[in-house]
Amino acid sequence: MANSTPDIIYTKVDEAPQIASASLLPIIRAFASAAGVSVGVKDISLAGRIIAAFSDRLTLAQKQPDDLAELGELVKTPDANVIKLPNISASVPQLIAAVKELQSQGYDIPEYPEDPQTAEDKTVRARFDAIKGSAVNPVLREGNSDRRAAIAVKNYAKANPHSMGKWSADSKTCVSTMTSDDFRSNETSVTLTDAQAGLARIEHVSADGTVTVLKDKLSYPAGTVVDATFMSASALDTFLAEQIDASKRNGVLFSIHLKATMMKVSDPIIFGHAVRQFLKPVFDAHGPALAAAGVDANSGLGAMLERVAEMPAGKAIAEQIHAVIADRAPMYMVNSDRGISNLHVPSDVIIDASIPALIRAGGKGYGPDGKAADTNCVIPDSSYAAVYDETIRYFKETGALDPSTAGTVQNVGLMAQKAEEYGSHPTTFLIPADGTVRMVLENGDLVHQHNVQAGDIWRAASTRKAAIEDWVNLAISRQKAENCQAIFWLDETRAHDAQLIAYVKPMLAAAGVADKFQILAPREATRLSLETIRKGETSIAVSGNVLRDYLTDLFPILELGTSAKMLSIVKLMNGGGMFETGAGGSAPKHVQQLVEENHLRWDSLGEFCALGESLKFLADAKGNEKARVLGNAVDVATQGVLDHNHSPQYNVGQKDNRDSHFYFALYWARALAEQTVDAELAAHFAPIAQALTDKEAVIVSELGAAQGTLADLGGYYHTDDAKVAAVMRPSATFAEIIG
Numbered sequence: 001m002a003n004s005t006p007d008i009i010y011t012k013v014d015e016a017p018q019i020a021s022a023s024l025l026p027i028i029r030a031f032a033s034a035a036g037v038s039v040g041v042k043d044i045s046l047a048g049r050i051i052a053a054f055s056d057r058l059t060l061a062q063k064q065p066d067d068l069a070e071l072g073e074l075v076k077t078p079d080a081n082v083i084k085l086p087n088i089s090a091s092v093p094q095l096i097a098a099v100k101e102l103q104s105q106g107y108d109i110p111e112y113p114e115d116p117q118t119a120e121d122k123t124v125r126a127r128f129d130a131i132k133g134s135a136v137n138p139v140l141r142e143g144n145s146d147r148r149a150a151i152a153v154k155n156y157a158k159a160n161p162h163s164m165g166k167w168s169a170d171s172k173t174c175v176s177t178m179t180s181d182d183f184r185s186n187e188t189s190v191t192l193t194d195a196q197a198g199l200a201r202i203e204h205v206s207a208d209g210t211v212t213v214l215k216d217k218l219s220y221p222a223g224t225v226v227d228a229t230f231m232s233a234s235a236l237d238t239f240l241a242e243q244i245d246a247s248k249r250n251g252v253l254f255s256i257h258l259k260a261t262m263m264k265v266s267d268p269i270i271f272g273h274a275v276r277q278f279l280k281p282v283f284d285a286h287g288p289a290l291a292a293a294g295v296d297a298n299s300g301l302g303a304m305l306e307r308v309a310e311m312p313a314g315k316a317i318a319e320q321i322h323a324v325i326a327d328r329a330p331m332y333m334v335n336s337d338r339g340i341s342n343l344h345v346p347s348d349v350i351i352d353a354s355i356p357a358l359i360r361a362g363g364k365g366y367g368p369d370g371k372a373a374d375t376n377c378v379i380p381d382s383s384y385a386a387v388y389d390e391t392i393r394y395f396k397e398t399g400a401l402d403p404s405t406a407g408t409v410q411n412v413g414l415m416a417q418k419a420e421e422y423g424s425h426p427t428t429f430l431i432p433a434d435g436t437v438r439m440v441l442e443n444g445d446l447v448h449q450h451n452v453q454a455g456d457i458w459r460a461a462s463t464r465k466a467a468i469e470d471w472v473n474l475a476i477s478r479q480k481a482e483n484c485q486a487i488f489w490l491d492e493t494r495a496h497d498a499q500l501i502a503y504v505k506p507m508l509a510a511a512g513v514a515d516k517f518q519i520l521a522p523r524e525a526t527r528l529s530l531e532t533i534r535k536g537e538t539s540i541a542v543s544g545n546v547l548r549d550y551l552t553d554l555f556p557i558l559e560l561g562t563s564a565k566m567l568s569i570v571k572l573m574n575g576g577g578m579f580e581t582g583a584g585g586s587a588p589k590h591v592q593q594l595v596e597e598n599h600l601r602w603d604s605l606g607e608f609c610a611l612g613e614s615l616k617f618l619a620d621a622k623g624n625e626k627a628r629v630l631g632n633a634v635d636v637a638t639q640g641v642l643d644h645n646h647s648p649q650y651n652v653g654q655k656d657n658r659d660s661h662f663y664f665a666l667y668w669a670r671a672l673a674e675q676t677v678d679a680e681l682a683a684h685f686a687p688i689a690q691a692l693t694d695k696e697a698v699i700v701s702e703l704g705a706a707q708g709t710l711a712d713l714g715g716y717y718h719t720d721d722a723k724v725a726a727v728m729r730p731s732a733t734f735a736e737i738i739g
């Protein structure tokens with residue numbers, strides 16, 4: 001692969017970032033080619049992954065190679081230089097919608113078997129399961145995470161603070177979480193000794209002694225931290241029922257926040273419990289009929305209403321559903337205009353983005369009446385809920401953060417080699433019958449054992465020694481570079497964290513930097529970090545994988561207004577580099593606005609930051625000095641876009657993504673024309689910079705004229721490249737100069 005691999009791999013993804021790429025990537029390729037830098041593309045989109053998985057059923061013209069598998073190999077080599085945009089981690093409703101769209105385009109993709117019975121259905125289902133949920137990031141993230149705001153971005157945010165909702169001390173907004181029998185409370189954890197290294201299996205032993213192997217041939221090297229835990233279904237139901245009642249009693253919106261995408265096995269099941277508890281009278285009255293009609297609560301109220309509409313007695317059931325909803329506490333809405341509630345689609349409310357947005361708004365969510373209201377934020381598992389609880393308490397006490405003076409929380413996140421809960425998908429099980437679940441090692445040691453009941457969710461997760469050590473070393477080097485407060489967000493009273501602390505403390509001591517770090521449980525770390533940034537100072541959060549995810553949305557959304565502007569570097573453990581674009585997702589709402597008004601408010605600042613880093617990495621890795629010149633000029637261009645306020649705005653008629661790309665190209669070309677390190681590049685870009693300068697008014701007017709109409713993308717999950725290009729490159733003048 002090495003010789004034919006392009007210098008940089010850009011990723012084809014979904015939704016807003018993919019549409020933005022239709023405008024940005026031609027610019028990047030044109031500029032890079034002037035320096036002899038090749039930029040390839042690998043398709044990791046949801047549609048692309050479905051097509052690759054079922055290529056055996058497709059025509060030659062339709063077939064696609066498995067780009068994700070190829071990239072998964074590449075990131076394990078020192079040659080890797082990947083710009084990774086956010087992709088859809090699909091929930092079942094999204095997967096079904098994508099299949100339907102591909103079928104309508106003539107692709108012979110099978111239906112998603114919701115309840116596979118035959119051997120063939122089970123094979124199909126296994127292929128879909130490999131595509132479902134967070135199926136890309138765990139494969140590509142062969143390194144730990146370094147996410148922070150670049151200094152220019154942070155300074156811009158201070159000079160141009162975003163609006164923040166006001167907090168009042170008597171806000172009724174709160175976080176509610178379980179106090180027992182959840183993943184946090186039931187967790188056990190061990191670090192495997194040399195004698196314990198090797199294979200492991202997970203088995204279920206039913207009350208009558210029948211042993212069923214749930215998973216075999218797990219392979220753990222010595223030093224791996226292996227956890228196991230479960231969430232009790234009955235405790236969960238009791239908790240949810242209480243919270244649904246409490247929300248009504250306290251006059252607040254009911255909301256539930258999960259990560260049904262990334263935690264693709266456990267969280268859809270928990271979401272399904274919430275749907276069933278909220279609509280308990282309906283399920284009590286019609287449970288068997290609903291099941292017979294194919295209703296799966298895990299797929300949400302939206303899919304349920306569709307199925308109910310097809311039932312003979314559907315009208316009466318639908319009426320009962322609406323009557324129950326009317327009688328309950330009002331629900332936190334995804335889109336009140338369209339009647340889309342928190343419980344409609346499991347992937348609509350994703351905790352890392354949803355709670356920070358609510359906190360940014362002063363603790364308000366939107367109710368069914370379209371009005372902002374105080375909200376009960378239900379987070380069933382208590383492992384990380386304290387972070388949000390403490391943030392909300394802090395703002396109630398002290399008022400909102402002021403982005404014009406706030407400091408920053410950076411993150412060093414443990415995520416390599418599918419660390420922690422992140423990699424638990426193949427070892428998470430919905431328990432079929434009462435009994436025990438145990439993990440047994442090759443040497444016969446029984447390392448975990450839990451008494452479980454039917455319906456409980458049991459899961460194991462592992463974290464490898466090499467990943468942990470790499471993470472601690474990254475923390476040490478980042479703390480040294482910033483010379484600021486650094487906190488390991490680890491709770492010594494939690495089973496898993498205690499094992500990590502046993503790694504962290506000796507490593508810090510050996511490096512002579514124990515005094516530079518604190519180790520604090522999430523609640524205490526949250527409080528101290530908020531106090532630190534309120535003083536305008538910097539803190540580094542050194543965290544596990546889930547907190548990496550949560551904190552790199554929470555703090556950026558408070559400090560910068562969005563996590564889209566983050567610098568997000570994955571230093572791959574085998575020497576390569578992966579540069580993620582921002583810390584946010586694929587912004588589905590943005591596509592809707594583009595289709596309706598031909599305005600794309602996606603901000604590509606994350607792509608600009610990643611591109612600069614990728615080019616400079618290329619220069620270091622391959623001794624390509626032209627790439628360094630290009631990379632340094634990217635930084636100047638990014639600063640120019642910020643300084644001159646050319647970032648996309650919210651509303652139609654204002655500047656959008658395409659305008660920001662034009663200005664990025666203009667400033668990039670100027671910086672290249674003006675630099676004196678490489679005369680050849682300066683000579684190449686001088687006329688381009690001149691042409692872009694001369695034609696600025698024409699180009700801006702051509703871009704502006706495109707807005708305010710419907711935009712045809714030729715699809716949602718599997719768009720038509722030519723149609724998207726026509727929408728995203730409406731300025732003939734600009735396209736001609738870029739070439």
Ligand SMILES: NC(=O)C1=CN([C@@H]2O[C@H](COP(=O)(O)OP(=O)(O)OC[C@H]3O[C@@H](n4cnc5c(N)ncnc54)[C@H](OP(=O)(O)O)[C@@H]3O)[C@@H](O)[C@H]2O)C=CC1
Nearest residue numbers: 086087088089261350353564584585586587589601602603
């Ligand atoms: N790295 C990855 O691959 C990731 C993938 N995802 C996936 O993305 C999808 C959506 O997830 P969700 O949790 O809704 O999070 P998103 O980050 O996509 O959306 C939340 C909101 O963040 C704002 N936003 C995010 N990125 C940008 C940007 N570049 N420019 C401007 N605004 C931005 C928008 O707010 P507003 O509308 O207020 O402007 C948006 O509506 C899911 O399929 C999820 O699995 C999510 C996170 C990371």
Ligand SMILES: O=C(O)CCC(=O)C(=O)O
Nearest residue numbers: 089134137261262549583
């Ligand atoms: O992999 C995913 O599903 C989401 C990842 C994510 O949200 C993040 O890394 O910030």
Ligand SMILES: [Mg+2]
Nearest residue numbers: 352549553583
């Ligand atoms: Mg995230």
